[in-house]
Amino acid sequence: MTATPLGAHVRTLARGPGRSRALTRDEAEDAMRLMLSGNADPHAIGALLMLLRMKGETADEIAGFAHSAQQAMPRMPQPALDWPSYAAGRTRGLPWFLLSARLVADAGHTVLLHGWNGADGAVRAGLAPLGIPVADDPGDADRLIRARDIVYLPLERMSPALFGLLRLRDVLHLRSCVNTVCRMLNPGRAPCSVQGVFHPPYRLLQQDAAQILGLRALTVIKGGGGEFERHPAKAIEGFGLRDGQPWDDIIPPLRPEDTRRLDDGETDPARLNAIWQGTLTDAFAEATVIGTAALALSTLGEQAPREAAQALWARRVVSAPN
Numbered sequence: 001m002t003a004t005p006l007g008a009h010v011r012t013l014a015r016g017p018g019r020s021r022a023l024t025r026d027e028a029e030d031a032m033r034l035m036l037s038g039n040a041d042p043h044a045i046g047a048l049l050m051l052l053r054m055k056g057e058t059a060d061e062i063a064g065f066a067h068s069a070q071q072a073m074p075r076m077p078q079p080a081l082d083w084p085s086y087a088a089g090r091t092r093g094l095p096w097f098l099l100s101a102r103l104v105a106d107a108g109h110t111v112l113l114h115g116w117n118g119a120d121g122a123v124r125a126g127l128a129p130l131g132i133p134v135a136d137d138p139g140d141a142d143r144l145i146r147a148r149d150i151v152y153l154p155l156e157r158m159s160p161a162l163f164g165l166l167r168l169r170d171v172l173h174l175r176s177c178v179n180t181v182c183r184m185l186n187p188g189r190a191p192c193s194v195q196g197v198f199h200p201p202y203r204l205l206q207q208d209a210a211q212i213l214g215l216r217a218l219t220v221i222k223g224g225g226g227e228f229e230r231h232p233a234k235a236i237e238g239f240g241l242r243d244g245q246p247w248d249d250i251i252p253p254l255r256p257e258d259t260r261r262l263d264d265g266e267t268d269p270a271r272l273n274a275i276w277q278g279t280l281t282d283a284f285a286e287a288t289v290i291g292t293a294a295l296a297l298s299t300l301g302e303q304a305p306r307e308a309a310q311a312l313w314a315r316r317v318v319s320a321p322n
Helices: 005-014 025-037 042-055 059-071 097-106 122-130 138-148 160-166 178-184 202-212 270-277 283-299 305-314
Strands: 081-085 111-115 150-154 192-197 217-222 236-242 245-251
Touching: 005 025, 005 042, 025 042, 025 059, 025 160, 059 178, 059 202, 081 097, 081 178, 081 283, 097 111, 097 122, 097 150, 097 270, 097 283, 097 305, 111 138, 122 150, 122 270, 138 150, 160 178, 178 192, 178 202, 192 202, 192 283, 202 217, 202 236, 202 245, 217 283, 236 283, 270 283, 283 305
Parallel strands: 081 111, 081 192, 111 150, 192 217
Antiparallel strands: 217 236, 236 245
């Protein structure tokens, strides 16, 4: 039986001890092109993804996959900041980072949120009350980000084929590299990105892949449930890029005396808007929002990010735009 084109890449990964090797960036780009084409054998797709999981992905592989997936999408306006959201929310609590993204946009930086959170509906439930529009497709995202400075683009509308690869987790019952690829996708080709991870080793993988892809600035943290959301009572290890070069830092806690967890049992998304409007006071949640926004502003080049985030919070417009 003649091997399918994707099968050639499977063979590269699976030849056995002493013969198998990682994919080159060009090979990874080709493999993703084939997987997104709709013509690849589903058995070969599953084999490729699970071989990569067993081996562990390289930065060249992730960069190649992400670039190929990005190239398959229609062009979009370039935002200032790319903000992926792909965590399942099991250990996060309410998505306070949405308020942080709104603060950054209110400062005049265009923000493209994109994602899929599985069975967790909290992120999408929190968008409308905060005045963050949801795009129907990349073209609609173009219109909305020009009008509002911030937009959320669902993965299933942005790239149905990539969404299909991500949902193979329901079949394989294992995470695949597609989760990391989605975080690295950067569909608007923004020069700056913020990313959360659940597993700390992925921070350096994403840092290295971003440098290969030519990103100017990136901040990756082990955030709430895997999102880009900082815990205000803990020191945060930041990894990424500044001016295209590797960067890391320890960001001190904002409320070192606080023992509260991000997942504090609160599930009502109405609390997000109540905090924004000032009808509910929660010092821990506000510190989460300000601290996360400060990290995003630092990524964008703000020299005094914490002070800038605090000032933005103090003068925020409490009513959501229509």
